[in-house]
Amino acid sequence: MASSVEWNGDVRIPSLQAAYRSGLSLVTVVTKLHERISHYKTTDRAVWIRLQTLGSLIGEAEALEAKYSDLDHLPPLYGIPFSIKDSIDIAGLPTTTGLSGFPPLSRTPTSSAPVYDSLIAAGALFVGKTNMDQLATGMTGCRSPYGIPHSVFSAYHIAGGSSSGSAVSVGARLVSFSIGSDTAGSIRLPAAFNGVVGFKPTRGMISARGITPACLSLDCVGVLAGDVDDARRVWEVVRGYDELDPYAKPPSTYRDYSTPLSSDDATVSFTFGIPPPDVSAFSACSPIYLKLFSATVQALQRAGGSCRQVTAAEWHPFEAAGALLYDGTFVSERLASLPDDWLAANSHHLHPTIRAVFEAVVARQSTAVQAYRDLQAKAAYTRQAEHVFQTVDVVVVPTAPTQWTIAEVLDDPVRKNSALGVFSHCANVLDLCAVAVPAGTYPVPRQGGDDDEGGRGVLPFGITLMSGGRMDEKLLDIARRYENVRKTIDETGANSPP
Template sequence: MTLPGKGPRNGPIIYEELGMLKIWEDHETAGMDYWDSSLGITSLSQDYEAGIKPQHVVQAIFDRIDAYKQVQPSVWIHLQPIGEVMRAANELSIRWPDPKNRPPLYGVAFSVKDSIDIAGIPTTTGCPPLAFTPTASAPVYQRCIDAGGLFIGKTNMEQLATGMTGCRSPFGTLHSTFSKSHIVGGSSSGSAVTVSQGLVSFSLGSDTAGSIRVPAMFNGVCGFKPTKGTVSARGVSPACLHQDCVSFLTSNVEDAEMLWDVCKGFDKGDFFAKLPSTRPIRKSKQLRFKFGVPPASALEICSLPFKKQFAEVIEIIQKSGGKLDDLEWNPFAAANELLYNSSFVMERLTILPEGWLAQNKQLLHPVTRQVFEGTLARNSSAVDLFKDLHKQAEYKRAVEDILTFEEDIDNETDEITLMIAPTTPFHPTIKEVDEDPIGINGRLGSFAHFANVLDLVGIAMPCGTYEIEDVFEGRKTRLPFGVTILAGAGLDGELLRVAAMLEEALQDVGQEE
């Protein structure tokens, strides 16, 4: 297979072939109306139980993809030929004819960030000069396939996963699905677009500093970052190995939990994998929760609409049973600074072949090159690194005493303590990022970077929209807002349970304007 390159409009060259749904028609489905409904996993499963075939869904998906190319032609770096996806869908129908015995992701379409290996398909990581074709697939991808998933394609991303804006891809800059003027977020940029636009049910990505959570917020979907090492990262091109975490983009919390159940598991081949917890998993009759928020001084970085939306979110969460508590913010703030303002940033250089940067830096996107050159200029020593590792251990221990989980077995009532923060402090335009790419990228991580350093589990949740006067499009535009809910390492299930409790209440934030 030829590596996707630039087409005449600087977008990716997509390799595909035409196919028709009627190839797979049989006497049971020949008269069925065209399917064009929700790709939410639960909704899709109900449609399959009612008699819809995966082939109907595949045809609708490729129709949607074809139509959306007129809006953003560079969403995909590799798009599977429709004929191959149809064949996979037909095999599912033959293998699992009984709805009662189907696997959890039967006929569920998904996309994959192009830093995750799929055998026989180039992994570009948004950087064609460093592309390679793997001979084995990443375990997280294979688990989805084994559970009945249908792979649709690999998505555009921030080059080498170096930022959170989505503006550093040689395949083309994407924009938010809410506004052509505003950034899409990164580095899992195309993945967020495919879920937000209903082109797939979910997307596999990775999160190092907010790379799932930020694009989730900017496109109105959920971004779930599990505890590092609970989902195998083998076969995922690293950004910073010690911080990287395989993560998921979905349309709702229920789908995120289902994916986590499918994909989690100890992988001895992943050197950062965690052994399964010995703590028994139980669902108490009642799960109470306390939560803290960043102090007013930290929230000053937020735009006025974000401050207003966040205040409303806090009020809604309190009405939903959450108890607002004063939590120590200093360890979170200190950990945030540690990710990119310390020797930790030097780990970025380990992803490049020896001597490659010196000889080939002109092949990188200008901002990516600037990031790597800035990293080299730090000239950090081994002593600096060990000092920073000691700080990380100190901050992690401090947060263990803040984000707690207490079981009351006798009364079947548990209590979890959470940190809730705006996913980002504002939503910049593409033009603003062009004018200050490094500065804005850093500000976007104000409430995101610490999650990986502290090994927290987190889910970015959409919380309604707010209205702005779009000076570039000359009309009023509604943009998405969202928060990230964070819990201590290993509390993935408990966090998802709280998120599910809050999901409906948070959907209409800001709608009364």
């Protein structure tokens, strides 16, 4: 369909929706978007594992235009371009999970994951499958045979993982949103390292069927988007009970038990908790992260929040639950979805770091007694955390302790990876909802002699807000309140680091 309406390049959902209602052609958008994606390959060739051809995109665009000719009655995600992590099934397309050609982890499914079907039914436009840390085992983005994506802010710094390509595709404005998975922070960390929003809802509120398991009892499907509102729009489309997903929240407990806040009413207060200053997680933070986190507390107060520093005893369940994920027996679940003889027969095909991680898990020889003790500890920590959320609406932390260069991670891949999760692991073990939100930038020296006018670049800083299970609505309200204040800070230059 020919159109005289020009596209301004804005991929935010409301902007595209308004443009479509004004007569902007989907063919125009996908053609320009394909040009943008092709150009970005000169900057980073490791974003995609499978990309739709221009012909396929135009065909899908024309089919959508023919199906929805009434511009006043368009589906909620009509013509909105999205990417999806390559551990999520799409019928007829290979699902590699970062490992090509080795079933059951790599396969060509005959049916799609429900999350994908929901997006297509809402009119969304699939662009491609994104790169990821192999087998969704990693938080750096440096563990893929398809290359190492880098942050949209710096060619030398990690993109984060395991939903690495998904975050870059959103941060580089190649798509409006992406669907990824989060088992230990795999949506939130790459969101922080690419300056976008990463939302991990309460587990089981989005179907995890049709997704390669990492740790099946902890895996959570989530959304990466340019801002909180866009993440929420996508979540409202894909959320819902799937009776075929054994970990789905049943309808009787699915409704949101929180009292939503008015995102624009600064007179409605909320309470946010922060960890005590002497916790070990803060000692891992870079000095600039600590400074920016302090500025974040002030911004949350400007957004109507009342700050309460939780006690060491109250923070303990968060810290202890996070340690269970890799220091305890839970890591053994990464092997539970594999046939018994799969690792021995295929370990030589794995990325070297992934192979080392899996072999270390086998070498532990964890017992059922140890596993049950960890499950009992998880239940105790979850109950203790529930008490904290009776006194605060959200707990706020830095999303990560720092953002390393790719070279630093490759030099020490296991320890650097593990250290990144000090603030993120607990949300999965305690089944919290969490959203990572951009919280400013800070200057860094340019790498490799690549100087600009000031000889310095910038990297993003991000925070994560966490709340109790099924408190997603209130969490997103508070995140949007903070985001609005953050925009004002960015526009005025207030609270910018030197």
